[in-house]
Amino acid sequence: MELDIEKIRQDFLRELDKAASAADFEQLKVAYLGKKGRVTELFKDLKNVEAQAKKAAGQQINTLKEKVESLIAEGAEKSRQAEERRLVEEAEAYDFTRPAAYEQGSLHPITVVQREVEAVFASMGFTIEDYVEITDEYHCFEALNIPKHHPARDMQDTYFLDNGQVLKTHTSAAQNAIMRKYGAPLRAVFPGRCFRNEATDACHENTFFQMEGIMIDTDISISNLIYFMKTMLSEVFHQEVEVRLRPGFFPFVEPGFELDIKCLICGGDGCPTCKQSGWLELCPCGMIHTKVLEYGGIDPEKYTGFAFGLGLTRLAMMKYGIKDIRVLNSGNLKAMSQFTVR
Ligand code: PHE
Numbered sequence: 001m002e003l004d005i006e007k008i009r010q011d012f013l014r015e016l017d018k019a020a021s022a023a024d025f026e027q028l029k030v031a032y033l034g035k036k037g038r039v040t041e042l043f044k045d046l047k048n049v050e051a052q053a054k055k056a057a058g059q060q061i062n063t064l065k066e067k068v069e070s071l072i073a074e075g076a077e078k079s080r081q082a083e084e085r086r087l088v089e090e091a092e093a094y095d096f097t098r099p100a101a102y103e104q105g106s107l108h109p110i111t112v113v114q115r116e117v118e119a120v121f122a123s124m125g126f127t128i129e130d131y132v133e134i135t136d137e138y139h140c141f142e143a144l145n146i147p148k149h150h151p152a153r154d155m156q157d158t159y160f161l162d163n164g165q166v167l168k169t170h171t172s173a174a175q176n177a178i179m180r181k182y183g184a185p186l187r188a189v190f191p192g193r194c195f196r197n198e199a200t201d202a203c204h205e206n207t208f209f210q211m212e213g214i215m216i217d218t219d220i221s222i223s224n225l226i227y228f229m230k231t232m233l234s235e236v237f238h239q240e241v242e243v244r245l246r247p248g249f250f251p252f253v254e255p256g257f258e259l260d261i262k263c264l265i266c267g268g269d270g271c272p273t274c275k276q277s278g279w280l281e282l283c284p285c286g287m288i289h290t291k292v293l294e295y296g297g298i299d300p301e302k303y304t305g306f307a308f309g310l311g312l313t314r315l316a317m318m319k320y321g322i323k324d325i326r327v328l329n330s331g332n333l334k335a336m337s338q339f340t341v342r
Helices: 005-018 022-033 038-048 052-093 107-124 151-155 171-182 221-238 290-295 312-320 325-329 333-339
Strands: 188-197 209-215 243-247 253-262 279-289 304-311
Touching: 005 022, 005 038, 005 052, 005 290, 022 052, 038 279, 038 304, 107 188, 107 209, 107 221, 107 312, 107 333, 151 209, 171 188, 171 209, 171 221, 171 290, 171 304, 209 312, 221 243, 221 253, 253 304, 279 290, 279 312, 304 312, 312 325
Parallel strands: none
Antiparallel strands: 188 209, 209 304, 243 253, 253 279, 279 304
């Protein structure tokens, strides 16, 4: 029997010429050197070769096998290097400053309103303070003149942690720490997330945002409070806002008020949003109680001050006409994109 060594060699060289990728070389390897590869088969056929030609044929097949092996290895290595160069070039050519192809996100309505209010107060000389979300009963209640077992605690259904700490129920919880940090005179606003164990519905959430503000100095009066609130609200709503005060009870202010704004939707004539009253309740406030000043290390004989607790969530709902408070914490991008502000 004559072996077709030369033909296989020619076929291999032709196919090698066409191979480019790592997969091509792998395929070649299987086709020629695999268990049923053409070179492997040659060795099997060797037994049929006449005795005197066997040795020479064996040597030829061995030479071919070595050549096939080395050419495949060489080709595979070259293809690997080319692929590596291609990837590097691709990475270098990538423009990381290119605008994203997907839809851009936007600021949350509460963030937008918070920043606006902060900017207004900053322009009036207030510092903007941060405060923790987990605090203790002293800061959340006692330092605010709400002793243990005082019925006022019932107004704020509190989440207690196993270690006795509480999730802050209002931003007023920061008053004491900020008074102690700066002393008087003092102007500060401090936004924050608050938590109350509320049954949720369109108007109630267990997690909401407030912005507290305090101003302490000699001769601070209710007129100062009204002035600052009116200025801030007119800026946020981009129109003159009318305000009024009604009495309100909070143990940490005396006197205490509920500040209402004239309904922006009906202009005071009465509509469903303001429940036909012409006014919207927006911001509890008052003159800081002398005991709270004392707990904060400030001399109530010398200084007076006002405090307010603006409902940021409420404000965002009013500004953007959001009817269901639960949308704000839903993380529902489709719902939130209605209020997109970039
Ligand atoms: N912290 C009060 C509340 O959340 C609001 C408030 C703040 C009242 C400041 C008066 C002065 O209910």
